[in-house]
Amino acid sequence: MAGWVPGWSSSPPAAGDRLVLARGSKIVASSGGWLHDALAPEADVDGKEPAIFLGHLEGRRVFVARAAETSEEQLSGLRDALLGSDPALASLLNTASQVLQWQMDHRYCGRCGNPTRMHAWDRAKWCEPCEIPFYPRIAPCVIVLIRDGEKLFLARSIRHRHGFYGLIAGFVEPGESAEEAVKREVFEETGLSIDNIRYQASQPWPFPHQLMLGFYADYTGGELRLQEDELAAAGWFVPGELPPYPPDNTIAGRLINRALAESGV
Structure with missing residues (x-):
């Protein structure tokens, strides 16, 4: 699916527009996938907040709105929807x-408690008494593939039900550079020391509002000591003998596959 162009507008949905319906981290499926006819009766919108314009897909305007209470059979996990969609649709979702999460989180001003409204010309919620905007939040995170020669360090999170072995990741703390965050997260979760940290790529990840910054780093020492409230298992693996790992439409999968390609696998 091609032609996804993000944008902003304050105009409401009209005939011919498309709509993404969601509740929390769940997406409401339509008969044709994930996009509903914006004005169709079956597009059951909560109604407490207006639908928000997202941009254009194949020349048609697309909005998002919170779904009204619906049965579990109509809901699908956002993670599965992202991993099962082509790049343009995954970006849209x-x-x-x-x-949608930003809209729910900023119904009221965090400074004075008054209700906010949509900003007149920005994608922002506006507090009239305080005269301050609240833009969609972006939380920078780091994710790193540690390498020791041809060996790759992979870990399995206690939270991921897919069973994939992925990479060490975590949020950037106030006052940290991304590279400092990489070193800290690796040491906290594994006890390993690293160096030669080098940026590779980034990916937005909506759980709930991360921007994943991907790095490679080289192992320099330390004995493996897992942070048990984060990791279920971890270890060194050589190309050709890797455990199941995330697909290529995730930044973890791309970092691993790029390293394998460099190794000639």
């Missing part, structure tokens, strides 16, 4: 989830 990613944006939709983050924008």
Whole structure:
């Protein structure tokens, strides 16, 4: 699916527009996938907040709105929807989830408690008494593939039900550079020391509003000591003998596959 162009507008949905319906981290499926006819009766919108314009897909305007109470059979996990969609649709669903979460989180001003309204010309919620905008939140995170020669360090999170072995990741703390965050997260979760940290790529990830910054780093020492409230298992693996790992439409999968390609696998 091609032609996804993000944008902003204050105009409401009209005939011919498309709609993403979501509740929390769940997406409401339509008969044709994930996009509903914006004005169709079956597009059951909560109604407490207006639908938000996201951009254009194949020349048609697309909005997101919170779904009304619906049966569990109609809901699908956002993670599965992202991993099972082509890049353009995955990007659209990613944006939709983050924008909807932002709308829910900023119904009221965090400074004075008054209700906010949509900003007149920005994608922002506006507090009239305080005269301050609240833009969609973006939380920078780091994710790193540690390498020791041809060996790759992979870990399995206690939270991921897919059973994949992925990479060490975590949020950037106030006052940290991304590279400092990489070193800290690796040491906290594994006890390993690293160096030669080098940026590779980034990916937005809506759980709920991360921007994943991907790095490679080289192992320099330390004995493996897992942080048990984060990791279920971890270890060194050589190309050709890797455990199941995330697909290539995730930044973890791309970092691993790029390292394998460099190794000639």
